[in-house]
Amino acid sequence: MAATLQGATPVPPDAPASVVVAIDGPSGTGKSSTSKAVAAKLGLSYLDTGAQYRAITWWMLTNGVDVDDAGAVAAASGKPVIVSGTDPSAPTITADGADASGPIRTPEVTAAVSAVSAVPEVRAAITALQRDIAAEAARTTAGIVVEGRDIGTTVLPDADLKIFLTASPEARAARRGGELKARPGDAGVDLEATREALLRRDAADSSRKTSPLAKAGDAVEVDTTDLTLEQVIECVVTLIEDKRRTA
Numbered sequence: 001m002a003a004t005l006q007g008a009t010p011v012p013p014d015a016p017a018s019v020v021v022a023i024d025g026p027s028g029t030g031k032s033s034t035s036k037a038v039a040a041k042l043g044l045s046y047l048d049t050g051a052q053y054r055a056i057t058w059w060m061l062t063n064g065v066d067v068d069d070a071g072a073v074a075a076a077s078g079k080p081v082i083v084s085g086t087d088p089s090a091p092t093i094t095a096d097g098a099d100a101s102g103p104i105r106t107p108e109v110t111a112a113v114s115a116v117s118a119v120p121e122v123r124a125a126i127t128a129l130q131r132d133i134a135a136e137a138a139r140t141t142a143g144i145v146v147e148g149r150d151i152g153t154t155v156l157p158d159a160d161l162k163i164f165l166t167a168s169p170e171a172r173a174a175r176r177g178g179e180l181k182a183r184p185g186d187a188g189v190d191l192e193a194t195r196e197a198l199l200r201r202d203a204a205d206s207s208r209k210t211s212p213l214a215k216a217g218d219a220v221e222v223d224t225t226d227l228t229l230e231q232v233i234e235c236v237v238t239l240i241e242d243k244r245r246t247a
C-alpha cells in the first residue's frame, strides 16, 4: 500500500511543534464533521480512516472477492493501493487510482464494511498506512486530526490528544437519517430502522477481536447529544489549544 500526503499545509519556520489528534467514537457522533472543521480552522491535515476501510471494502466488492469469506479477504488485503488526500477542505480517497469517494457511501459498502474491517490482515495493512500518513503529517505540516474507531487505542497510542465522541442512539439515528426534516408521520419507521442499523454496526465494530471500537483510557469523552455541531467544534478546538499551550 502507498501512503501519500496530499494537500498538506507546509509548516512555517517559526511554527510550534506539530500536534497529532485522535478522534474516535461510534457512527453519527460527529467525528467526520468535527474533525474536518477543526483541522481546517487550525491549519491541520485530516484523515478519515473509515473512508479507507470503506475504500478497501469497495475494491473487494468490485474485484470479485467474497467479502463473507475472511480467508479470501485476508489473501487480497495487500493488493489495492489506497491513497488518502488529507486536505480537510477537500479530502480525497482513491483505490488503485480510481476515485472512491462516491462509491464508498453506497448501502452495499456500508453493509459489508464491518466484516471486511474485522479481518486482521486488512487492519494490519490499513493501520500501517495510517501510521505512515500521520508520521508524514507530523513531520511536514502543523499536525493532523485522525478520526476513526481505534485511533487512540491502537493506531496512534502516543497521540498528543485523544477525544472520544458519544451521543445517544436516538440523536445519532436522527442525524444519520436526516429524520428531523421528515414529515412527522414518517419519522418513527425510518428513524427506528436507521437506529437499528447503527446499533448493529456499533455492536459488530465493538465486539471484533482485533482492535475494536473502544475509548482509550486517556481519552477525553465528549457527549454530543445536546450540543450543536458548532459547540462540539469549539470544544475540540479549545482542547487542542489548551494541549498546545501546556505542551
Ligand SMILES: Nc1ncnc2c1ncn2[C@@H]1O[C@H](COP(=O)(O)OP(=O)(O)O)[C@@H](O)[C@H]1O
Residues within 6 Å of the ligand: 025, 026, 027, 028, 029, 030, 031, 032, 033, 034, 175, 176, 224, 227, 228, 229, 230, 232
Ligand atoms: N452535534 C451535532 N448536532 C447535530 N448534527 C450533527 C452534530 N454533529 C454532527 N452532526 C450531523 O450528523 C451527521 C453525521 O455526522 P458525522 O460527522 O458524519 O458523524 P460520524 O463521522 O461520527 O459518523 C452529519 O450530517 C452532521 O452534519
Ligand SMILES: Nc1ccn([C@H]2C[C@H](O)[C@@H](COP(=O)(O)OP(=O)(O)O)O2)c(=O)n1
Residues within 6 Å of the ligand: 026, 027, 028, 032, 049, 050, 051, 053, 054, 113, 114, 117, 118, 147, 148, 149, 150, 151, 201, 205
Ligand atoms: N479506525 C476505523 C475506522 C472505521 N472502521 C470501520 C468500522 C466502521 O463501521 C466502518 C466505516 O467507518 P465510517 O467512519 O465511515 O463510518 P460512519 O458511517 O461514518 O459511521 O469502518 C474501523 O474498523 N476502524
